[in-house]
Amino acid sequence: MASFHIRQFQEKDYKQVVDVFSRGMEEHIPTGFRHLLTLPRTFLLLAGAPLAVVLVSGSWLLAVACVFFLLLFLLFLASRPWKNYVSKCLRTDMADITKSYLRVHGSGFWVAESGGQVVGTVGALPVKDPPLGRKQLQLFRLSVSSQHRGQGIAKALVRTVLQFARDQGYSDVVLDTGLLQHGAVTLYYSMGFKKTGESFMDIITWLVDVSLIHFIYPLPSAQKHEL
Template sequence: MADFSIRTYKDRDYNAVRALFAEGLLSYIPSTSVHLLKRPHVYMTIFVSLVTLHLVFKSYLLSVSSVGILLAAGFIVMKTIFNSYINKCYREDLLNIKESYMTAHNSCFWVAESNGRVVGMVGVQPVQDSCHDVVLRRLSVATDQRHRGVAQKLCMAVIDFARQRGYKHVTLDTSTLLHACHRLYLRLGFRITRVKRHQTLTGRIADVSVIYYAYDIKT
């Protein structure tokens, strides 16, 4: 039996939810770094830089150290981008979670709790200009609580909520970098509706796309 429970959000969860959201996103920095280093244009740039620096300094140690500094700087830039997105969300729906989800029409927010600690979260809101669809948002699970079925239970809470209110589809979108999320959604019965290439400079450099999913609610 799972030693966690799913319940609706309460005001006392505010700080824990925001911290959990940040923790969840920042935990993907290492896998994003690996993804970047596997891109042909990225490792080719590193190789060319290494050769060029060696020709300039005539020293393997200095050239390798310089490339290491460049990689470290790139890591800092990536972390800054992640933190910028987190702060953007803090200023939007996560600024006032109660107003965004608990008092808004046909919206809700849940947390997963284990031993008095918030270990998971998810929200749902109606899709604008649609009376048939809702969107699953802000799904996140604490890094030390993953692979225990927490995310699946949170998704099922959203699906049940949508079914009870007569919606036909639960939609969501996520980055191609979040491999575990894709496995979860497909296992739950979500289908891919479209794939869109990230139009930002960072997205193009990293070769990242957004994958859109929909879950068809059976009545």
């Protein structure tokens, strides 16, 4: 098992951080496409559109071409949530990680390093409008390169955020993750996070039925204090 260590982000890490994050998100596109093919609405489209073409034109060749182009369209549709998400992140908080995370009080951004390379990332920012009486930290941008998974890196990065939250006096750590990010969902449940709800980011995520799952991790110190 390869060794790794967690440390705070440095400017020299930027290109590698973006690469790890972008590749990690876009790896979900095939899963999204397969998920889209299982939806009843997709079945109706793939069955109904070619049939309509045959009834109108009488050509089975055109029907086959229709199926081909529909599959291309569905692949494009399945890729949009992930590509849009990456694009949005790179335009906002990840455009300047130092400014967005390291210069904001009560926040942080960390990388996992192995063999001199960045192989994992995670960030955390204070929730601007938490529930009354709560001080919440939101976990962002958790990603581990595909070649370094299965080594406990993601769990170590999450633990880094949890420990930081305890040290900073936060009462909860919250996060959102995609329904199809099966590894992440399993990880959060295994570490004690609780699901609080689901939502869709936009009309595209609703069309492809890819919801966001909302999680919370109440910190034990905060719970004891309330008792």
